[in-house]
Amino acid sequence: MKKVAIQGVAGSFHEDAARKYFGTDEIEIVECRSFQSVCELVDTDQVDIAVMAIENSIAGSILQNYSLIRDYHLRIIGETYVHIQLNLMTLPGVKREDVKTIYSHPVAIRQCVEYIEKYFPNARIIENQDTAMSGKILVRDQLMDAAAIGNLRTAEIYGLNVWDSGIETNKKNYTRFWVLSKHANQNGGANKASLAFEVGHYYGALARVLNIFAENQINLNKIQSIPIVGKPNEYTIHVDVEFNAEENYEKAIHRILKNVSSLSILGEYVRAEMEITNQ
Amino acid sequence: MKKVAIQGVAGSFHEDAARKYFGTDEIEIVECRSFQSVCELVDTDQVDIAVMAIENSIAGSILQNYSLIRDYHLRIIGETYVHIQLNLMTLPGVKREDVKTIYSHPVAIRQCVEYIEKYFPNARIIENQDTAMSGKILVRDQLMDAAAIGNLRTAEIYGLNVWDSGIETNKKNYTRFWVLSKHANQNGGANKASLAFEVGHYYGALARVLNIFAENQINLNKIQSIPIVGKPNEYTIHVDVEFNAEENYEKAIHRILKNVSSLSILGEYVRAEMEITNQ
Known part of the structure; x- marks a missing residue:
């Protein structure tokens, strides 16, 4: 079974990307705190492969990741695109009108500003490094007055209720991920x-x-x-x-x-x- | 006196950029919650000019701002670069060892990860939309166990103690700002x-x-x-x-x-x- 390092926790769009790329192949997701530690795990042979976001159609290229890939001499062996669709989720039992705080990644929040201003104009927004982490926090702290914005996989893993789907303003929002390894692709057939x-x-x-x-x-x-x-x-x-x-x-x-x-x-x-x- | 809209609050790098561009000219800074409302103020003639970050040497281009400029038909009439230097700041009376929480903008935090891991490995990190806002929060909530990471102007405005300066890992870090108006530059002499x-x-x-x-x-x-x-x-x-x-x-x-x-x-x-x- 391949070990695949991602930044963030299981349930994130990085996990979506890894599962999309590897399809039915079984993989073990290795969670990392930063993009740098993702590269370190590949470099020190603790994982076989990393999956890393490289650009988003709305936010642009992630230049730091270009630098990391060059600094660690990693090789791109594949790519995949994930359509970013965002959902409002809470713990079961929480009512819409109970939501006083919304947790998510800053880029995800920016993409849902219209929805938030329409339905939760007074909510306190708390940003963190990961959409999936936001769902995890709801469960860990048993927050009965908060919601998270993230993908459906997060709802599934953490047993959350999905209130609204497709709450992002720009529906044509995708992120491109690179699949990275220490060694170049040996299979041929590149285009x-x-x-x-x-x-x-x-x-x-x-x-x-x-x-x-x-x-x-x-x-x-x-x-x-x-x-x-x-x-x-x-x-x-x-x-x-x-x-x-x-x-x-x-x-x-x-x-x-x-x-x-x-x-x-x-x-x-x-x-x-x-x-x-x-x- | 020119009214200049910026995203975020006074004391931010956006204010630094505006003051650098206008030099000794007196300006009135108009604080905005989002880049979109910055553009709206220019569009509706509530301000004369906006100053907006467009790219950072480490984080890359801010594509959303390219889109906003095109959507609102704004004209670039000038540019300026600000060297991003970051500082650890607290309320007066707070000791280094009291610091349990650090507030800042996600990009600023990423640029100080080495410093934070060395000196404050157990600190809780709270991200918000603005480095200056982080300083403002310390004062507003009279936080005696927290620090903010931001620029010197923030320390000056909010009366904070600066503990360490130049705490960013990459010292060659600059942000490019565009100066925007509703009408094209009429002065000639462009290069x-x-x-x-x-x-x-x-x-x-x-x-x-x-x-x-x-x-x-x-x-x-x-x-x-x-x-x-x-x-x-x-x-x-x-x-x-x-x-x-x-x-x-x-x-x-x-x-x-x-x-x-x-x-x-x-x-x-x-x-x-x-x-x-x-x-």
């Missing part, structure tokens, strides 16, 4: 890659790299410049590319290596589909 | 612009646009693709560009308009320097 490179500081340096991708029918799926702090005007460029022919990708990589000052392949893997279920 | 555009879904569409910048000696300062949710494989590209000659910039814009399906100029303004004071 997507995540790369980081630095280009010289002259006009058109980046355009030249993008031209090489285009000439080799490689689609640019994401591009993001990240300033190198302490070096004004220097950037690391992160790209995700998709390709049908691996030989074209190999050819492009070889040509690009001659045009950049450094290139890291963060991982080559099979692309996931982003399925947004409309409610 | 930087923030643009958003959409390109067709074919190989090399983005490279073509970047080539036009390069041919006109326009430096690309930031690039970021933002997925258009609900339209797989379609992206908005956000760029910041810098130029010495305004006529080159104008020429490039005209050529680019023929190569993109839409282009928005979010603002043209004078670039700010990022000064990182090393301690």
Whole structure:
């Protein structure tokens, strides 16, 4: 059985992501207090794999996690998208009108502001690091005047009542997760890659790299410049590319290596589909 | 006197940013509960200007704020960078060993994890929306067993003792703020612009646009693709560009308009320097 490290506690969207990626394979979820300790567990062989959020369609990229992946030399071996749907949950026996306090993750709260202002305008909001942790707190402290905002898995694990579902304002909200390991994917058949490179500081340096991708029918799926702090005007460029022919990708990589000052392949893997279920 | 809306309360890094940008000009800070209400105040002419965080060197871009700026049709008229330095503060009379709880913004807490684990391994951490608010809570509730993590302005406003300064792990931590108004900058003399555009879904569409910048000696300062949710494989590209000659910039814009399906100029303004004071 594979051991899979996640930040946060069981029931979180990280667990959803791990279960979605591994499907019917049995996995053991290893809970971690921080993204850093997730990486440490992989690095010290205490787990086989980590599943880590890397970007959200509303909140953006999680740059800290990009840094952690590079610092720990982890390899991306896969990706998955989770449609973020949020629910208001309480302990059984709690009535809607009893709810004086709402617990959740700050990003989840921001995404439910309209719902909260409409139905619980006077509620005290308490933020914590994890939507699932919010559900766990209700049970641990037997809170009869509080609610948590989180996913359905949290309700299931902690035996909570779900009052309202899909309470997030923007229904097209997904989070992308990377599946990480100490070693690169050996299976072949990749059709997507995540790369980081630095280009010289002259006009058109980046355009030249993008031209090489285009000439080799490689689609640019994401591009993001990240300033190198302490070096004004220097950037690391992160790209995700998709390709049908691996030989074209190999050819492009070889040509690009001659045009950049450094290139890291963060991982080559099979692309996931982003399925947004409309409610 | 200019009225300047910020998210959060006085004493926050947003206030630091506003005071840095306006220098000796007198301004009145208008506190807002959310970034959305900041935009609403500008839109309804209740304030002249807003100052809004747009990216942090460690946490990344705040995509929600990009969306808000576009939704409210605000114009960027300037930018400023604030070096984020964090301090541990308590009410006067509180001893170090009395501290059982630490209040701060989640991002600030993450940046001080090493310090907290070393000096306050057993402290309870309470997150809230604002570093300055954390200082305000100490005073409001007269908490004699708690500390707040925030900037020096918070200590000054709320009369707090500063125990330790520069407690953040990464010393090269800055936040970039945009200065926003309902109307574009009329002063001329811009040497930087923030643009958003959409390109067709074919190989090399983005490279073509970047080539036009390069041919006109326009430096690309930031690039970021933002997925258009609900339209797989379609992206908005956000760029910041810098130029010495305004006529080159104008020429490039005209050529680019023929190569993109839409282009928005979010603002043209004078670039700010990022000064990182090393301690």
